[in-house]
Amino acid sequence: DAGVTQSPTHLIKTRGQQVTLRCSPKSGHDTVSWYQQALGQGPQFIFQYYEEEERQRGNFPDRFSGHQFPNYSSELNVNALLLGDSALYLCASSLQGGLTFGSGTRLTVV
Amino acid sequence: EDKVVQSPLSLVVHEGDTVTLNCSYEVTNFRSLLWYKQEKKAPTFLFMLTSSGIEKKSGRLSSILDKKELFSILNITATQTGDSAVYLCAVGGMGTSYDKVIFGPGTSLSVIP
Numbered sequence: 001d002a003g004v005t006q007s008p009t010h011l012i013k014t015r016g017q018q019v020t021l022r023c024s025p026k027s028g029h030d031t032v033s034w035y036q037q038a039l040g041q042g043p044q045f046i047f048q049y050y051e052e053e054e055r056q057r058g059n060f061p062d063r064f065s066g067h068q069f070p071n072y073s074s075e076l077n078v079n080a081l082l083l084g085d086s087a088l089y090l091c092a093s094s095l096q097g098g099l100t101f102g103s104g105t106r107l108t109v110v
Numbered sequence: 111e112d113k114v115v116q117s118p119l120s121l122v123v124h125e126g127d128t129v130t131l132n133c134s135y136e137v138t139n140f141r142s143l144l145w146y147k148q149e150k151k152a153p154t155f156l157f158m159l160t161s162s163g164i165e166k167k168s169g170r171l172s173s174i175l176d177k178k179e180l181f182s183i184l185n186i187t188a189t190q191t192g193d194s195a196v197y198l199c200a201v202g203g204m205g206t207s208y209d210k211v212i213f214g215p216g217t218s219l220s221v222i223p
Contacts, residue, residue, distance in 0.1 A: 004152075033210065042114075042198055042213035043153070056210040088151065092211075099144075099211055101152040 004029075004093050004102035012108045013081050021076040021105045025093030031055075032074040033099065034066060035090040043090055049074050081109045112137040114214035116199050122220045123189055131184040131217045133199030143175050143182050144211065146198040153198055156184070189221045 005024045013019050025032050031050045035043035045058035049068035068074045072093070078085055086109045092099040117132045135143065142160045146153035157166045159175035159182060166173050170189075175182045186193055196218050202211030 035213075040215075042116075042200075042215045045210050045212060048210055058210070090152070098155070098158070101146075101154075103151040 004091055004100050006089075006091050006102035006105050008105060009103065010106045010108075012110060015081055015083060015109055017081050018077065018079045019081060019107060021078075021089050021091075021107070023074045023076070023091030023093075023102060025072050025074070025091075026100045029093035029095045029100065030072055031094045032068055032072065033092045033094070034074070034076045035092065036060075036085075037088040037090055037104070039087070046076070078107075083109050085109050112201070112212045114199055114201050114212055116197075116214040116217050118217060119215060120218040120220075122222065125189060125191060125221055125223055127189050127221075128185065128187045129189060129219065131186075131197050131199075131219070133182045133184070133214060135180050135182075135199075135201045135214075137201045137212060140177070140201060142202060144200040144202065145173055145182075145184050146200065146213075148196040148198055148216070149194075156197075186219075189219075191221050191223060194219060194221045 003026050007022045033048040034046040037043040046060050047054050048056040052068045063079045065077045088104045088106050090104045091102045113136045115134045142158050144158050145156040157173045162177040170187045173184045196216040198216045199214040200211045
């Protein structure tokens with residue numbers, strides 16, 4: 001039973017560029033949440049997708065957007081990258097709660 | 111604004127010691143308190159607590175919730191080097207697919223031989 005898979009594992013981008021991160025949820029899970037974890041901090045909630053709609057959103061600017069597909073997989077898009085966007089981006093899937101995390105994408109903005 | 115606070119933020123102990131990690135919270139619409147262990151990347155689930163005063167145990171780890179004082183502790187007895195990790199406390203929902211989970215900053219635990 002595959003858990004949550006994220007791609008890519010590492011990414012280096014230049015300030016001002018755009019990036020897309022991908023997440024495949026655990027089999028049977030219908031909800032995907034995205035978190036940003038800066039070094040030495042706890043994960044910060046970005047948004048949550050359920051039934052292909054954004055259901056909840058944290059305190060992140062509109063540069064952060066997402067999408068959920070009919071197969072429940074999800075993408076996180078970040079436009080106009082800033083140096084401060086460098087972080088570990090975690091995807092978590094759930095079915096009525098109980099988050100299961102992927103291993104994350106380490107994004108470095110230079 | 112929803113807030114989860116953890117203390118201490120970092121801790122160094124010797125193998126065999128017992129540690130207590132603290133978590134306090136201020137959130138609307140509380141449903142559950144969660145503990146996760148993060149060693150490298152993916153946080154792994156430890157406990158979910160929904161009722162006050164009922165201790166959850168798993169091997170050398172145990173946790174309890176006080177909903178009146180908005181507080182939880184995670185205890186680790188007879189620590190081992192493999193317990194070295196960041197321990198995350200989170201508060202959120204377990205009842206619907208709409209609930210978001212809010213994390214604290216984590217406690218970084220280092221267990222030295």
